[in-house]
Amino acid sequence: MPKHSTIFRKFLVSYLIILVIPSIAGFVSYRTSIEVTQSVSIENGVTQLERSKEILERRMAEVEGFTRQLALNPDLNTLMNEKKRGDRDNVYGIWSVMRQVMPFSQTNDFLQNYFIYLTNYDVILSQGSAYFRPEHYYQNFRYSDLTLEEWKSAVLDRTHRSEIMPLRAYTNKTKQTSVVTYMQSLPLDSFSGPSPATVVVIIDEENISSLLSGLEERYGGWAHISDAEGNTVSLQGIGEEEARRLSADESFDPAKVSQFYNDDLVITIRSDKNGWIYQAGIPRHVLMENANQIKTITWLVTGVALLLGLLTGLLLAYRNSAPINRLLGVMKEHFGKEGVTGRNEFDFLQGNISSIISSNRQLEDELNRQLPLVRDGFLKRLIAGEFRAAEELAAAAAQADARFQSQQGFVGVLQINGYSGMDSVEILNEMTAARLIVKQMLAELGSGLWMTDLGSDRIVAICTACAEEGGFESERERENITETFEKLIQLAYREYKIHLTASFGEPFLSLPEASHSFEQAKRTMDFAEYDSKQSIVWFGDAKPETATYYYPLDIEQRLIGTIRAGDRDEARRMVQSVIEKNTENRQLSIEMKQQLVGELKGTLLKLLDQKAFLGSELLHALKNQIVGVQASNPAAVIQEEIIAIVDSLCGVIASKKSHAHIQIVEEIKRFIAESYGDAELTLYRIAEKAERPEKYISQLFKEVTDTNISDYLEKVRIERASELLKTNACTVDEIAERVGYNSAHSFRRAFKRVMGIAPSSYRQSIKI
Known part of the structure; x- marks a missing residue:
């Protein structure tokens, strides 16, 4: 393999170097196994502790969000602001508020135990019960270290602004536990004196500790959470006294993320939101056990790698050098002197392949960046009825990568209600977010849907039917669309409190008719806003009687x-x-x-x-x-x-x-006959001469002549070269240049592909 010798030697040397590396790595890995294990354990411990911190902060944020939603509840605001009339209580209003807030406990286990205290009625509202005297609530739910009066003074009679009471012993009916308490006065702008209402969320320590159970189960270690003042929030695998000794020990640096204390590796992180301190301990013997496992695995892998490497190194050097040399030959043949050069063969390949990939990636990125805008523009043109022919529509759909399941379907308009006449920056931002949420939910609910915005508070949905053997059945598709959009409307209101109204026009039987269905949907939406109380309205249901004809x-x-x-x-x-x-x-x-x-x-x-x-x-x-x-x-x-x-x-x-197409093709042929000797003659120059787009003339020439322009140009050049080869006036290299080829090698390959023999052989056959 003389032509492969250089690359072969490089492969063989690289494999020999690789064989030496495992031997060195085996010795180094043994000495560094403890440091590596410690680093990995710290990283895993920090990651898990950070995850627990994020979950806990998210849950606490949900608790705070719960109180803010209560602050916006109109029924609760009514109860807060009305005056009690003698001994008469607004029982219905209290029951309505209890029913509205009860579902919150099903979405967050931190909200399983909470109550709302109304100052004017002196009543406590909790899940499933209303206590018209706080003393009755205190008999079932109380702090072990607070009397009734202390509890009233500290919780009910004070103004709270997102206050958190540290871990306290608590009695939940007959169950003894420890809890963390979150308190917020309503309305949110209360500052001093008794507030109209107070929301108190009682979070069981077990719910917080469950977030830290992974550290104890995985490492057999412990975890501890304390607030910014050092008060304990949660304990897992460690006692209260031991945690206090750790914090008070001067040899322990609380600013370090990781350090050894006694026989434990202690990891400490601090929350940037509320200043809480999260600590976790991993026993030292667990770290050493992992280090021994690494030692065994390292020596085993090193020995196997040496043995297999010695046997396969020579074989791989032969196998891997051959395809690279073949690729190198192809690259040199196609690029030649125009390609990117380098110090060696690998630099030559890397430079040219990188150039190809970079150009392709730039083109792909630009197309992908423009695609959403092109698709949105196409959909807007479709519903506006700008496409006059099916061919124009198909070409625009292919350009926008819009693949419709069929040509039939419905066009609907989704109205986001509640923003009429509001045009401030905050409202516009909120409507933009609402549109994105609705479009995402709609995309998840059904396929065959194409969406585009219509103003700031409307979305147009083009619902195409699935292609079936039985053809398009408008009634069945109408039922499917109704079911899908009913789910969307219910889900949007339940999850995000977004109120939607949908209107649909009559079915279109081809995509160019979608604009008419869209106009019907818009008129139906106007009718729905004026007179209908339904969430989904169809054109047939809202269509007024008319005595006019149809020809818009x-x-x-x-x-x-x-x-x-x-x-x-x-x-x-x-x-x-x-x-x-x-x-x-x-x-x-x-x-x-x-x-x-x-x-x-x-x-x-x-x-x-x-x-x-x-x-x-x-x-x-x-x-x-x-x-x-x-x-x-x-x-x-x-x-x-x-x-x-x-x-x-x-x-x-x-x-x-x-007739016009034939004239254009004849003009192209005349131009090729005049300019075939120009090596720079490309499809772009031909299109420029014909004053038509490149893709258009390429398809037109193929349609009229059943031949590609490139093949026709090559045929003209080879025919002229055949005439020149019949004489001895020019060499093969001169003929190649005269008929428009940059290199004699490219000319020879093209001549042999068309004529079946090499140019020199063709000239000799003419002489014979």
């Missing part, structure tokens, strides 16, 4: 655009749709029918004034045919006559387009 302006514009694009099938379908909607869904009077036919004839006559028809021989015949459509004929006859006219119009357009 956007349908007329799309019909004109479709005929101008030559899309015969879509134009026929649109005409059929208009006739069906006016015959099946409406009962038109004679005057309305005449007006409808007159407008359809007017639309077709407008098309005859277009440039594409002015020079047509059929212009006069088509005009007479349009004028001859009579409104007195049955609807089926009128439909057949109009469809026949539409077919003739689309035929004229198709003929014009075909």
Whole structure:
């Protein structure tokens, strides 16, 4: 393997070096196993302690959030502000507040025991019970070290602002436990004197200790939490006196994250939010046990690595050098002198591959960055009815990477209620967040949904049906959509207190008709805001009776655009749709029918004034045919006559387009025949000459000639080269340059690919 020798030697040397590393690593790992184990244990302990701290702070934040939600509760505010009338209590109001706040205890175990004290009624509201005398509540739930009067003075009669009472002994009916107490006065801006209401959340120490149980179960260690004043919040695996001795010991530095104290590795972290101190201890013998395991595994792995490395090093050097040399040959063949050079073969490969990857990644990142904006713009154009032909819509959908499950479905509008007339920065930010939440929830609930924003408080949802063998069934899809959006509305209100209203138009049978369904959905939303109390309203339910015909302006514009694009099938379908909607869904009077036919004839006559028809021989015949459509004929006859006219119009357009396409292709061929010798002749320059986009002329040339432009250019060059090879006036290298190739090597490969033999062999065969 002489040509592989350099790379082979480099591989072999690298494998020999790798074999030496495990021997050194085995010796070093034994000496450093204790430090590594200690570092890993500290990291794991800190991670677990940080996780417990985060969970505890999140739970406490939820407790604080609970009190803030109570501050916004209108029923509770009513109770707080009304005056008690003699011995009469607002029993219904108290019961209503109890029912509203009861579900909070199901979402956070820290909220399993709480009560609300109303100063004006001197009543305590707890889960499932109302105590009209605080003494009755104190008999079942009390602190072991506080009398009734002390409890009233410290808890009920004072103003609290997110205060936390340290760990205290507590009696919960007959159960003895220890608790941490969170207290907040209502309203939140209370500062002094008795407040109208006080919320007290009693957190059992067991709930806090459960967050630290992992440290004890994993290491057999202990955990301790204290507040900023040093009062104990939770203990796990350590006594109160022992924890106090640890804190009071001058040899123990509380500022260090980790340090050894007696036979334990003590980890200490401090909360930046409330100043609480979290400590965990890991026994020293656990660390040494892990170190011994590391020692055994290290020597075992080192021995196995040496044995296997000696046996496989030579084989891998041979196997890995061969493909790299093949790749190197391909890179040199394609890039040559234009590629990125380096000191050796690896630098050459790395430079060129990195350049390719970097360029591709930049292009991919830019496309991905633009894709959401392109897709949103496409959806807005779709519902606005800007697409006049199915081909234009399909091309725009492919560009936006919008893959619809089918061409049928519904368009709906989601209204986020409660923000009408509000346009401050805070409200706009809140509406933006609400829209993002609703769109995320809707994406999780159903597939086949495409969404875009409509103003600041509305979302447009395009619901396409799943493609099935049985075809599109509007009633079944309507039931599925109703079920999905009912779940969304209930979930949004339950989880985020977002109140939504949804409206839907009639089904569309093709994507260009989605704009009409969207307009119906908007009108239905206006009706829903004015008169409906339902959360979901359909166009059929809100549609007022009308005596007019159906032929909106956007349908007329799309019909004109479709005929101008030559899309015969879509134009026929649109005409059929208009006739069906006016015959099946409406009962038109004679005057309305005449007006409808007159407008359809007017639309077709407008098309005859277009440039594409002015020079047509059929212009006069088509005009007479349009004028001859009579409104007195049955609807089926009128439909057949109009469809026949539409077919003739689309035929004229198709003929014009075909002739124009052939002219463009002939112009491209003439330009290639004149410029084939230019090595810089690319698809971009051809497109620039034709004044058309690159993708357009590439597809057009392929469609007309059944040949790619690149293949045609190569064929022209090789044909000219074949003529030059028949003489001895030029060498092969000179011929390659004259017919537009940068290198003789590229010319030889192209010539052999087209002609089947090398250029020199072809010249010799001509002489013979």
